[in-house]
Amino acid sequence: xxxxxxxxxxxxxxxxxxxxxxxxxxxxxxxxxxxxxxxxxxxxxxxxxxxxxxxxxxxxxxxxxxxxxxxxxxxxxxxxxxxxxxxxxxxxxxxxxxxxxxxxxxxxxxxxxxxxxxxxxxxxxxxxxxxxxxxxxxxxxxxxxxxxxxxxxxxxxxxxxxxxxxxxxxxxxxxxxxxxxxxxxxxxxxxxxxxxxxxxxxxxxxxxxxxxxxxxxxxxxxxxxxxxxxxxxxxxxxxxxxxxxxxxxxxxxxxxxxxxxxxxxxxxxxxxxxxxxxxxxxxxxxxxxxxxxxxxxxxxxxxxxxxxxxxxxxxxxxxxxxxx
Ligand code: SF4
Numbered sequence: 001x002x003x004x005x006x007x008x009x010x011x012x013x014x015x016x017x018x019x020x021x022x023x024x025x026x027x028x029x030x031x032x033x034x035x036x037x038x039x040x041x042x043x044x045x046x047x048x049x050x051x052x053x054x055x056x057x058x059x060x061x062x063x064x065x066x067x068x069x070x071x072x073x074x075x076x077x078x079x080x081x082x083x084x085x086x087x088x089x090x091x092x093x094x095x096x097x098x099x100x101x102x103x104x105x106x107x108x109x110x111x112x113x114x115x116x117x118x119x120x121x122x123x124x125x126x127x128x129x130x131x132x133x134x135x136x137x138x139x140x141x142x143x144x145x146x147x148x149x150x151x152x153x154x155x156x157x158x159x160x161x162x163x164x165x166x167x168x169x170x171x172x173x174x175x176x177x178x179x180x181x182x183x184x185x186x187x188x189x190x191x192x193x194x195x196x197x198x199x200x201x202x203x204x205x206x207x208x209x210x211x212x213x214x215x216x217x218x219x220x221x222x223x224x225x226x227x228x229x230x231x232x233x234x235x236x237x238x239x240x241x242x243x244x245x246x247x248x249x250x251x252x253x254x255x256x257x258x259x260x261x262x263x264x265x266x267x268x269x270x271x272x273x274x275x276x277x278x279x280x281x282x283x284x285x286x287x288x289x290x291x292x293x294x295x296x297x298x299x300x301x302x303x304x305x306x307x308x309x310x311x312x313x314x315x316x317x318x319x320x321x322x323x324x
Pocket of ligand 1: 038079080081082084085190191192193
C-alpha cells in the first residue's frame with residue numbers, strides 16, 4: 001500500500017489534501033510542528049476528526065536558528081514562510097526516508113499566497129528541502145510537474161486537483177463534498193504573521209537576539225516598553241497577565257507590584273540599576289490607578305527578597321518610555 005506523510009496545519013487546505021489522497025486508497029499519516037510561534041492544537045483536532053495518526057515535532061531550536069537569517073527573507077511581518085516551509089518539509093522528508101513513506105505532501109495551493117505559494121516558491125521548497133520529486137501538492141498537482149509517486153503509479157494523477165489562486169470557494173465546495181464541517185479560519189495560527197507580535201519580535205532580535213525562548217514567550221504577555229537605558233520592562237494589562245509575569249520571572253529579574261493602589265505587575269527583565277528600577281516603578285504607578293503627583297508605594301521583589309519603594313506618579317507624558 002502507498003503510504004504518505006502529510007504536513008497538517010489543521011487548516012482547511014491541509015485537511016482537504018488528506019481527503020483527496022485517502023479517496024484513492026493512500027494511507028496517510030500527518031505531521032505537525034511546534035515552536036514558540038505556532039502550536040499543533042489545530043492539527044491535533046483535525047487529525048482526530050480525520051481519524052489519522054499525527055506526529056508532532058518541536059522545532060524550536062531549528063526554527064530560531066533559521067529566523068536569524070532566512071535565505072528567502074520575511075513576508076509582510078516576521079514570517080519567513082518559504083524558509084519555514086523548507087525546514088518543515090526537510091524534517092518530514094527525513095522521517096519519510098527513515099520510516100519508509102513513499103512521499104511527502106502538503107495542502108499548498110498554487111498562487112493562494114502570492115509570496116510563498118507561487119510556482120517559483122513551490123519549486124524552491126521542493127528543491128531546498130531535499131525532497132525533489134517526492135513532494136506532492138494534491139490540491140494543485142494537475143498544474144505542477146509530475147512527481148515520482150505519480151510517475152510510478154503510486155498516485156493516480158488524474159484524480160488530483162488543479163486548484164489555484166486566492167478564492168476559497170472551491171475549497172469550501174470540496175469541504176462540503178467531503179463532509180468537512182469544522183476548520184479554523186485561514187489566517188490564524190502563526191504569531192509571526194501578527195503585526196504587533198512581529199514588531200516586538202523585531203525589537204528583541206535587534207537588541208538581545210533570538211536565543212532566549214523565555215524572552216520570546218514574554219512577548220505574548222503584557223505591554224512592552226524600553227526604558228531610556230534600553231532595558232526591557234513588561235507591564236501586565238490584567239490580572240491573568242500579572243500572574244503570568246510573576247510565574248515567568250526568573251533569577252536576576254526584578255518584579256514590581258503596587259502597594260495600596262490597584263495597578264499592574266511590572267517585570268524588569270534582568271533587573272537593573274536604581275534609576276531603571278525607579279523609572280519602572282513610576283510606570284507601575286502610571287499604568288495603575290495612582291493619580292499624577294500622588295506618592296505611592298511599589299513593592300520590589302528580587303532574589304526572594306521584597307522591599308518597598310516610594311515614587312511619585314508621573315503625568316501621562318512624564319515617562320521616557322518607548323513602547324515596543
Ligand atoms: S505562517 Fe508561520 S508557520 Fe506558516 S509557513 Fe509562515 S512562518 Fe511558517
